[in-house]
Amino acid sequence: xxxxxxxxxxxxxxxxxxxxxxxxxxxxxxxxxxxxxxxxxxxxxxxxxxxxxxxxxxxxxxxxxxxxxxxxxxxxxxxxxxxxxxxxxxxxxxxxxxxxxxxxxxxxxxxxxxxxxxxxxxxxxxxxxxxxxxxxxxxxxxxxxxxxxxxxxxxxxxxxxxxxxxxxxxxxxxxxxxxxxxxxxxxxxxxxxxxxxxxxxxxxxxxxxxxxxxxxxxxxxxxxxxxxxxxxxxxxxxxxxxxxxxxxxxxxxxxxxxxxxxxxxxxxxxxxxxxxxxxxxxxxxxxxxxxxxxxxxxxxxxxxxxxxxxx
Numbered sequence: 354x355x356x357x358x359x360x361x362x363x364x365x366x367x368x369x370x371x372x373x374x375x376x377x378x379x380x381x382x383x384x385x386x387x388x389x390x391x392x393x394x395x396x397x398x399x400x401x402x403x404x405x406x407x408x409x410x411x412x413x414x415x416x417x418x419x420x421x422x423x424x425x426x427x428x429x430x431x432x433x434x435x436x437x438x439x440x441x442x443x444x445x446x447x448x449x450x451x452x453x454x455x456x457x458x459x460x461x462x463x464x465x466x467x468x469x470x471x472x473x474x475x476x477x478x479x480x481x482x483x484x485x486x487x488x489x490x491x492x493x494x495x496x497x498x499x500x501x502x503x504x505x506x507x508x509x510x511x512x513x514x515x516x517x518x519x520x521x522x523x524x525x526x527x528x529x530x531x532x533x534x535x536x537x538x539x540x541x542x543x544x545x546x547x548x549x550x551x552x553x554x555x556x557x558x559x560x561x562x563x564x565x566x567x568x569x570x571x572x573x574x575x576x577x578x579x580x581x582x583x584x585x586x587x588x589x590x591x592x593x594x595x596x597x598x599x600x601x602x603x604x605x606x607x608x609x610x611x612x613x614x615x616x617x618x619x620x621x622x623x624x625x626x627x628x629x630x631x632x633x634x635x636x637x638x639x640x641x642x643x644x645x646x647x648x649x650x651x652x653x654x655x656x657x658x659x660x661x662x663x664x
Contacts, residue, residue, distance in 0.1 A: 378545035385436045386562065389537065392428040400424065417510050418525045425533040433537045440545075448540035453592035454655055461586040464646040465599040467639055468582065469606060472575045474636030479574070511608055519612045527608055531601035538563045538580065539587040539596040547588070556584035579603060585647065589654035 376384075400420050434444070441447055511526050513519035538559050546555035560580030564573055587596040 378548045379550075381436075381440065382542050382545045382562075385433070385541065386537075386566070388436075389429055389432050390566065392432060393424055396428055397421075397424040412506055412509060414510055418521060421510070422525045422529045425529045429537055430533040433533075433541050437541050447544040448536060449544070449587060449591055449593045451592045451594075453590045453595045454653075456653055457586070457590040457592075457650065457655065458595055458598060460646055460650045460653065461590070461595045461599050462602060464582060464586070464643055464650065465602050467642040467646060468578070469639070470635040471637075471639035471643065472578065474632050474639070475575060476572070477632065479571075508611070511611060513608075513612045519608070522608055522612070523605065527601050527604040530604060531597045534563070535583070535587075535593055535596045535600055538566075539583055540593050543584050543588065552588055556588055557581055559584045582647075586650065589651060591655045 397420060400423075437444055437447055444450070511522050513522045542562060543555055543559040546558050550558065560577055560583070563580030563583070564576035567576055569576065583596045583600060586599060587593055
């Protein structure tokens with residue numbers, strides 16, 4: 354960890370900040386994440402209650418979509434920008450609002466495409482493992498039932514039965530999180546962690562918090578991988594736009610698959626024989642291609658603006 358000095362390289366145009374500027378960036382991030390989480394969950398929950406939409410089994414789809422989108426912009430994006438502005442006047446640097454190299458955008462998109470079979474294969478293997486070990490299955494059963502109920506509710510919200518409804522879904526679950534969550538995690542969180550930690554540590558920590566923030570314990574490994582990857586491509590492209598594009602695509606793939614093929618294809622199949630072998634082979638090939646993309650991406654990484662040299 355690097356030692357944080359709040360007076361180091363202070364810009365006279367910086368906001369006074371006082372107590373906030375004296376805080377260690379890691380501590381400041383944790384405080385902001387807690388505040389944003391409480392705003393989004395509590396006020397969002399109150400909005401849902403006011404709209405009469407707290408029935409997980411049968412949610413009011415239209416109202417829920419509005420609340421989800423409004424809540425992310427108002428209680429994630431807006432507070433993040435507010436707290437960032439209290440800390441610094443140079444929001445462009447903190448949020449990495451730089452145009453990315455097209456070659457890095459192309460590689461980043463390939464990476465998010467190539468990792469999909471591995472993540473799907475991992476989730477299948479994890480479920481098979483849990484089901485095959487009685488102790489784990491019995492222990493996790495109550496938790497799994499809760500999250501299965503949440504997943505069924507989510508499927509109703511993200512399901513679309515017309516092109517117009519699909520475009521609404523794309524805005525709610527693809528565009529909105531891609532903007533709001535990237536600004537919070539790959540902008541504010543990663544930017545602050547990078548002040549006190551080495552790049553890989555900052556990337557991993559921001560990715561872990563991104564996964565934890567989604568409160569999906571059964572999906573923690575894929576979420577950590579996704580969060581780490583998004584942090585990796587944003588940091589080494591020195592551009593948050595790369596993360597926004599790939600975050601959007603990751604969510605879009607799921608939304609489009611559901612729209613094109615229906616809910617039944619989201620049920621976990623019981624694979625045997627050649628199907629199981631093909632799934633394992635596809636997962637292994639996916640992981641290999643993904644790692645190759647990471648290596649190539651790192652070799653082609655952008656020059657960091659802050660240091661003027663590659664990290």
